[in-house]
Amino acid sequence: MNQFHVIVFGPLVGFLIAGLFGRRIGDRASMLLTSLLVSLSAVLSIPVFIDTAFSGGQFSVPVLEWVQVGMLHFTWSLHVDTLTAVMLVVVTVVSSLVHWYSIGYMDEDPDKPRFFAYLSLFTFAMLMLVSADNLVQTFFGWEGVGLASYLLIGFWFKKPSANAAAIKAFVVNRVGDFGFSLGIFALFMVTGSVGFEKIFAKVPSLAQADFIFLGHQAHALTVIGVLLFIGAMGKSAQILLHTWLPDAMEGPTPVSALIHAATMVTAGVFLVARMSPLYEHAPAAADLVTFIGATTAFFAATVGLVQNDIKRVIAYSTCSQLGYMFVAAGVSAYGAAIFHLFTHAFFKALLFLGAGSVIHAMHHEQDMRRMGGLRPMIPLTYLMMIVGTLALTGFPLTAGYFSKDSIIEAAFAHGGSIGEYAFVMTVVAAALTSFYSWRLIFLTFHGRPRASEEVLAHVHESPAVMTIPLMVLAAGALFAGWGFHEFFVGEARGEFWNGALAAGGGRVLDHIHHLPWTITYLPTVMMVLGFVIAFWFYLANPAVPVALAQRMNGLYRFLLNKWYFDELYDLLFVRPAFRIGRALWKIGDGRIIDGLGPDGVARAVMAGAARIRRIQTGCIYTYAFAMLIGVVLLVATVMLAERGF
């Protein structure tokens, strides 16, 4: 047993104790125990990060022999390289801050032990995912976080909408998981292994290999890359499989901060980065990653423009920022992708927890149309939200400035039609991001208060247990980019990544320092543009957005209804599935299987039994007759069989 075991299994212990004995040990003990154990993980993972990232260490700690069946053989172990170490820090730090924050946020909830148990379960599964050294263990963690996400979205299970959202998240993720598992099977088929080390050793020799499936020939690594990316799309809510993420906001806000902003949804990005040696040899798959990422970045940002629910705006923002990360991963700037993941975790968790603080202050009001003018009442929250917004929009020298700009530059440097597409999309999305982020701030904190007197009378600043995590995250949002960009994407990245990512963290990153200055400044210009428009729309002249929405009503409705994805899916998949299900139920199961099966057999059995009873007359001659007939039949049968009939 060493510090790795403590980091990974501490949250599991917390989950088991709070989950099984939560009622016995009480709310307070459950909350403190889980929070302390996760904090211990966080404290221990910082030295691990320093060891791996700056001293070139790599650790592999076996836990147990897991599966040994035929050719399939792998162990359960904790593998720590720089990529894992970064994720360890992100997961444990954000998770511990969220744990502490939740003590304040969930103050009035009657089910605190259950909530904290789920949070710790999630943390354990996420750590399992990032510390895997083979795909099966990754998948274990992958499903574990999916389960925790399901449980936490539906935490308030008495709300029908929360249950619906939980089921939706689960089902949509199942589509992605199907792709992921097919990808694992395909990789096992071509490499004979599920361990990363063995897979990556074989990948170069498979660069030209082809699959033949049902008469179609396809490039093996491309197929695998696409399949794995389908898994990543589900988990990271990329366009087509994104519909669950906004609905997932039904869960408590700390959950949104931890799972649906900082950690779980980035698992897809992590997976692509982890499989970077494979994507290096599957350019078509990588292009798909970029295309989907860029499209999502733009699409989610446009939807974010018009949403009125404070959490949904941030949810679409998360979706959009995940698109940025995939753009980076697709253009082989893996370092930039993970860098943005790293910084995004801080400022997005900050924004969510800040929003949570607002919601807490407003007694669970989430609609921004009923907020406004909150700045003097909750000044600290306001300040924190400003920091988060600055970082998200890429204000110079904040975290987002370094990470997002490097992605946009990498897309440009990658070039080609896909690079240009990604560049245009991300630049436009940068302006949109700035607009909707400032719109959120202005609608919530500025202008006239639009809430009822009663609510306003009770608005209060959150307790210290909630604001201190905000401040820690704010520090990260301000300084994480400035402090680390040299290592993640700069000159020192080769040494920093130490082989954890392919091509030293990305081929294109060398070129981003030689781009024309117009390109370098473009994102900042976009950020200012977005701010100015938002200022004009919502502070200087609030009549403009209303008039605009009326004049371009079609576009407005299109965006407000999220490009009609939910309606489209309802029409294409959900309703036909229900129809098929009903048909199978009524006709297939009811009439055919039950009718001929259980019901029919039962009827036949009872009829047969009644017939046997009728033979049982009670008359002795019947019985004697049956015996004689029986013996004659037996003699006849045996005779015939003996004669060979």
Next chain:
Amino acid sequence: MLAVNPILPELLLAVGAMVLLMIGAFSRDGAYGLIRTLSLVLFGLAAFVLLAFVDSPADAFGGMFRVDAFAVFVKVLILVAAGFALMVADDYLAYRGLRRFEYPVLILLATVGMMLMVSAHTLLALYVGLELQSLALYVLAAFNRDRLRSSEAGLKYFVLGALASGMLLYGISLIYGFSGTLDFAILAERLKNPATVHPGLLTGLVFLFAGLVFKISAVPFHMWTPDVYEGAPTPVTALFAGAPKAAAMALILRVLMEAFPGMVEEWRQLVIIVAIATMAVGSFAALVQTNIKRLMAYSSIANMGFALAGVAAATPEGVRGVLIYMVIYVLMTVGSFALILAMRREDGWSEEIEDLAGLATTRPAMAAAMAIFMFSLAGIPLLAGFFAKLYVFLAVVHAGLVWLAVVGFIFSVVAAVYYLRIVKVMYLDPPKVEFSPIAGSGIPFVAGVTAALNSPLHLLFIWPLVLVAGIAANALF
């Protein structure tokens, strides 16, 4: 080790029966209690003496009578079953005014007959044992001679039994005519490699088989069973369902394995046909029964079908499976009858399944024991009945008769329905009838012991049982 006459246990019981008859005849009040107790002592004594022959097989009367591990195993089982049946009778006999000294004596004589059957090593000894047993049982069935149903049961059993004996004797005479011997060992020798089996011999075998399976109430020779089980006094039914079945099954095993090993192909199909028919009728007919004694009659028919499937395997493993099956069957059935004997209301015994409704609330211990027996009879894992079926079907599968095992599984599912229905009635239906307390310690003792042996506690004993049954089975090969 003392040299013990091989027939000593039977002699003990037979002479003991005479002595007890004298005691009964000459004592003023019939002395039922004393005779019952002494009978139980004789059973115990006989079982103890039997153990001497476990690893020293011996013959008597020029090879007509044989004691080997197989015989010892089955005889001990018979003694236990008969002893249990005697123990549970007290309350019933007292209530019905049937505490007559002939009752234990008849059981003793029937037991002697059963033990002779198990040891029979010629066809003649077989017949003598069978008739000795049967005559005593006919009388027992009609023991409550003042009641019409009891007399009817005795008469039916007697007439049909006579018909079966006729078939048996006819078969024996044919076999003797075509082989020239009655001795099992010589028969086996002469029929070792029959180039062609003479139709007369084949017919003889079928008739012999028919006469034997009548005693285990296999289809189509089963029709007396429900009527006799229902009509006979319940303690007698408890006896019928246990010891005689074990004896007859042992006799079938010994005849088929020792006398006709060369004709396996011929008799195996016979056994399979009868086994399937028996399982089918036993499982299906029980579904529509409302009287619990009739239900138990069909249950025992179905169980004999499952055991016959093990006979069809015709291997030492199959015989072992059948022996294990019979032990567990006897424990389940005798226990169930002990509880049926406890179903007494103010105005006499209740025999309807409906009357068990709500037993779980009125008599929780009784309901729990009954539930154990029913689950065990249904072959639910964790109860002994599961292993009974497991070892039989395992042997059947190993003998290459996978389809037969599948058929057996299907019928055991059908049979599970009516066992589970009883549990449902006891646990889920509202109480209807209040049972009165019963006198004597016999029923609680037997029910308790058998329930414990059927409960998951059996896991402690199942492995020794399998070992011992394996040794007994090997004695036939």
